[in-house]
Amino acid sequence: xxxxxxxxLTPILLGIVVPLVRxxxxxxxxxxxxxxxxxxxxxxxxxxxxxxISGSIRSxxxxxxxxxxxxxxxxxxxxxxxxxQLDLRVGERVTVVGEYDDYDFDAYQITRSSGDVIRIxxxxxxxxxxxGPQRRNRF
Numbered sequence: 001x002x003x004x005x006x007x008x009l010t011p012i013l014l015g016i017v018v019p020l021v022r023x024x025x026x027x028x029x030x031x032x033x034x035x036x037x038x039x040x041x042x043x044x045x046x047x048x049x050x051x052x053i054s055g056s057i058r059s060x061x062x063x064x065x066x067x068x069x070x071x072x073x074x075x076x077x078x079x080x081x082x083x084x085q086l087d088l089r090v091g092e093r094v095t096v097v098g099e100y101d102d103y104d105f106d107a108y109q110i111t112r113s114s115g116d117v118i119r120i121x122x123x124x125x126x127x128x129x130x131x132g133p134q135r136r137n138r139f
Contacts, residue, residue: 041071045100049123053105054095060088067096067105075104078120083129086110086118099123 039054055069063078063086076096078086088094088110098107098120110118121127 039069039095042067042069042074044071045074045105049099050097050108051099051105052095052097055093057088057090057092057094059090064104067094074100076107076110077101077104078107078110078118079127080129082133084120 040051042053042055045051045053053067053069053074055067058066058068058073060066062081063084065076065078065088066073067076076098078088093113095111096105096107097109097111098105100106107120108123109120112118
């Protein structure tokens with residue numbers, strides 16, 4: 001059922017988020033903090049591993065959430081819920097290390113503003129949930 005909900009909601013989120021990722025403010029209107037300036041703005045993401053993005057969580061569906069950094073928004077995928085359940089909240093500020101993958105950002109690690117680090121997966125190789133629930137504890 002959760003897979004069905006995620007499958008059904010992803011196109012809805014994409015319809016909202018993809019146009020927002022492409023929309024960018026003029027450079028003079030961007031006001032990034034010094035911490036965010038060291039990050040890759042969401043509006044400028046390319047397919048590069050170990051990219052770091054930061055921002056505020058705008059919505060959460062399962063282990064996917066929309067991250068907004070002021071230059072754009074993107075869906076962050078933190079793996080399937082049957083593998084692990086994350087307790088992320090709307091409004092929370094996070095820093096995510098991962099890889100932009102066509103329409104979303106695959107998370108390897110999430111750091112909360114408190115400094116707590118949530119390890120999602122290694123950057124190299126398939127994710128530990130590849131192959132389904134029967135391979136659950138491989139990370």
